[in-house]
Amino acid sequence: MDEKTKVQIEIDVSKHPLHVDHPSCSKGHSLRCENVKINDYASIKVKAKYKENSGFIYIDPIYGSFDNIIEGMYVPDGEVIELFCPECNENLTAVDDTCQVCLSPMFLFHLPSQGIVEGCLKKGCMFHKLKIVDAEEQVARLFEERMLL
Ligand SMILES: [Zn+2]
Numbered sequence: 001m002d003e004k005t006k007v008q009i010e011i012d013v014s015k016h017p018l019h020v021d022h023p024s025c026s027k028g029h030s031l032r033c034e035n036v037k038i039n040d041y042a043s044i045k046v047k048a049k050y051k052e053n054s055g056f057i058y059i060d061p062i063y064g065s066f067d068n069i070i071e072g073m074y075v076p077d078g079e080v081i082e083l084f085c086p087e088c089n090e091n092l093t094a095v096d097d098t099c100q101v102c103l104s105p106m107f108l109f110h111l112p113s114q115g116i117v118e119g120c121l122k123k124g125c126m127f128h129k130l131k132i133v134d135a136e137e138q139v140a141r142l143f144e145e146r147m148l149l
């Protein structure tokens with residue numbers, strides 16, 4: 001590999017990951033977890049419930065990446081879990097949205113400046129959706145970006 005090729009590869013990698021930095025519940029409690037890093041970024045820590053079992057899940061903050069860590073319980077692939085804010089126990093299930101791939105419920109995290117991130121609650125489904133609302137527009141425009149992996 002010559003110098004030129006190497007440089008191009010480095011640029012590609014650095015501009016690619018889009019990660020969720022400051023997710024919160026609807027009351028503004030931060031879900032950011034500095035203690036557990038996934039792919040070098042602070043993970044998103046939430047309470048998780050599967051049937052009668054509960055534990056924690058550290059969600060991969062990189063959009064479209066799914067190296068999640070489940071702690072304290074076992075969830076088989078294909079099962080749907082529920083997520084809660086660790087601070088106020090708010091159910092983080094999106095009220096009026098379902099996964100476009102498998103029709104399961106989705107979780108919803110709030111972002112600064114009114115954006116939201118949603119993701120499928122079925123383990124192994126890997127569907128993510130990002131909506132960023134630009135508050136500076138007179139009529140709020142909705143940007144929607146979808147990723148299927
Ligand atoms: Zn909360």
Ligand SMILES: [Zn+2]
Pocket residue numbers: 099100101102103104120121122125126127
């Ligand atoms: Zn799904």
